[in-house]
Amino acid sequence: MMLVHFPSALLPVSLIADFAAIFYGENNFYLFAFYSAVVGTAFGWLALLFGVIDLLSIPPEHSAFNKALIHGGLNFFWLILFSVYTVMEIKTYPEIGYSSLKLIVKIAVVTGLLFSNFLGGELVLKFGIGKKE
Numbered sequence: 001m002m003l004v005h006f007p008s009a010l011l012p013v014s015l016i017a018d019f020a021a022i023f024y025g026e027n028n029f030y031l032f033a034f035y036s037a038v039v040g041t042a043f044g045w046l047a048l049l050f051g052v053i054d055l056l057s058i059p060p061e062h063s064a065f066n067k068a069l070i071h072g073g074l075n076f077f078w079l080i081l082f083s084v085y086t087v088m089e090i091k092t093y094p095e096i097g098y099s100s101l102k103l104i105v106k107i108a109v110v111t112g113l114l115f116s117n118f119l120g121g122e123l124v125l126k127f128g129i130g131k132k133e
Contacts, residue, residue, distance in 0.1 A: 007044035014034075015106050027096075
């Protein structure tokens with residue numbers, strides 16, 4: 001369960017660093033945003049693997065199963081979008097910087113990620129999914 005905290009923190013931090021770069025005009029914030037996105041995406045794929053393992057441990061008749069499918073499906077969708085974004089950033093590295101389209105995509109993906117992580121938190125707190133006794 002601790003693994004999910006890395007992408008859940010690093011991907012929004014990447015967006016915050018982009019805003020800091022725009023506000024302060026400092027390219028080091030873009031570099032920080034880039035590395036946060038790369039590491040957050042990598043940990044996201046690892047977290048997805050363990051999320052699938054948790055999903056497979058829930059019986060289909062359990063009341064949490066449908067919510068887990070929605071949570072996992074949304075996170076998979078956001079992770080694919082963020083992965084595409086990150087690959088595009090890697091291809092242009094070391095030329096990193098601001099673009100309105102990149103910022104809009106990142107805002108949408110991070111907002112969606114925060115919502116689906118809310119569902120994941122509910123799975124852990126309400127149903128005990130992913131907790132080790």
